[in-house]
Amino acid sequence: MTGWNASDIPDQSGRSAVVTGANSGIGYVTARELARRGARVVLACRSEERGTRALVRLRSEVPSAQAEFRRLDLGDLGSVREFAESYDRDDANGGGLDLLVNNAGVMxxxxxxxxxGFETQFGVNHLGHFALTGLLLPRLLRTPxxxxxxxxSAVHVLANIDMGDLNSERDYRRWIAYARSKxxxxxxxxxxxRRLAAAGSGVVAAAAHPGYAQTNLQATAPRMEGRKVVERVMWLGNRVAAQPAAKGALPTLYAATAPAVRPDSFTGPRVLGWQGAPARSWRAKWTLNDTASERLWEASEGLTGVRYTALKG
Known part of the structure; x- marks a missing residue:
């Protein structure tokens, strides 16, 4: 893994990928580099305007790209279902799906x-992707x-989930809520x-994080609230301390394409989890707790109405 970069991505010709939040930052770079290596890429984004603009930019940077935009709002389960249904409907041959990158998020x-009615960070960052993955799972399962x-995110270390208050209804602290969603x-x-292995499936489920990368995430909240000083501080922090989005996307691209990636692995930047080439990342022990993961899974099925029946005998 030492020194791994985008030029090490294996040939992706003939493979299909869906990348959520692909209109900017890590998601855009991920979609672009997959397309550059020959993958057929769907840019799944909430804003039609920004998604279309990103698609035009991608095609200008990679003229040979096989890419398209499809609208997906992870904060609306109706939109998630519509996306999955349209993906199935438009592929009449019932082909598989090689790669799903659950990248989109709010912070x-x-x-x-x-x-x-879900708290936005939990709803978008986790529940939306839980539902999307479940709805696209049949295609993933039939794709070798x-x-x-x-x-x-490395920020997950700030907080474990609270099963008694998943939607932060009793006590909302924005950074704690973000950490819990991560x-x-x-x-x-x-x-x-665990469930893929129990079902005998070869689908690999893995995680990644970008460290500290220059994206739109940091300034979104202060901009929403009109906090100009905080927005400026976030902007300066990006300029001074963060690595470019192109480098922040490397852990995701590694997890998505490198041959050695194992199930339930967590890849991040090598240097203190902050910057550098992809490497195995430290994670809080509570993220490996079987009881907690099963309880969250069952709660997520109940909240979204999406049940992973394809993994059941």
Whole structure:
């Protein structure tokens, strides 16, 4: 893994990928580099305007790209179902899906609720991706070598999930809620990997994080609240301390394409989990707790109405 970079991505010709939140930052770079190596890529984004603009940019940077935009709002389970149904409907041959990259996310927002009444960070970062993965799972299961890569964060170490208050209804602290949603991502990967193995499936479920990378996430919340000073500080932090999005995307690309990736692995930047080439990343022990991952899974099925029946005998 030493010194691994985008030029080490294996040929992706003939493979198909869905990348959520691909209109900017880590998601855009992930989609672009997969397309550059020959994959057929779907940019799954909430905003049609930003998604279409990203698609135009990608095609200008990779003229040979096989790419398309499809609208997906992870904060609306109706939109998630519509995306999955349209993906199935438009592929009349019932082909498989080689790669699902659960990348989209929100960070440290003021308290909001999704269209379905979930706290936004938990709803978008975890529940939306839980539902999407479950709905696309039949395609993944019938594709040899398929993978699901979920993007978490080193910030997950700030908080374990609270099964008694998944939606932060009793006590909302934005950074704690964010950390819990990122812990939920890792518990999801842990449980998905366990269930895939139990079903005898070769699909690999893995996780990654970008360290500190220059993206739009940091400034979104202060911009929403009109906190100009904080927004400026976040912008300066990105300029001074963060690595470019192109490098922040490397752990995701490694988890998505490198031959040696194992189920339930967690890949991040080599240097203190902050910057550098992809490497095995440390994770909080609570993200490997079988009981917690199973309880979160069952709660997520109940909240989303999406049940992974394809993994049951």
């Amino acid at each position: 440290a927002l003021p308290y909001r609720q999704t269209a379905d 070598g398929a993978r699901v890569v979920t993007v978490s 812990t939920a991502n890792l518990l999801f990967v842990h449980e998905l990997a």
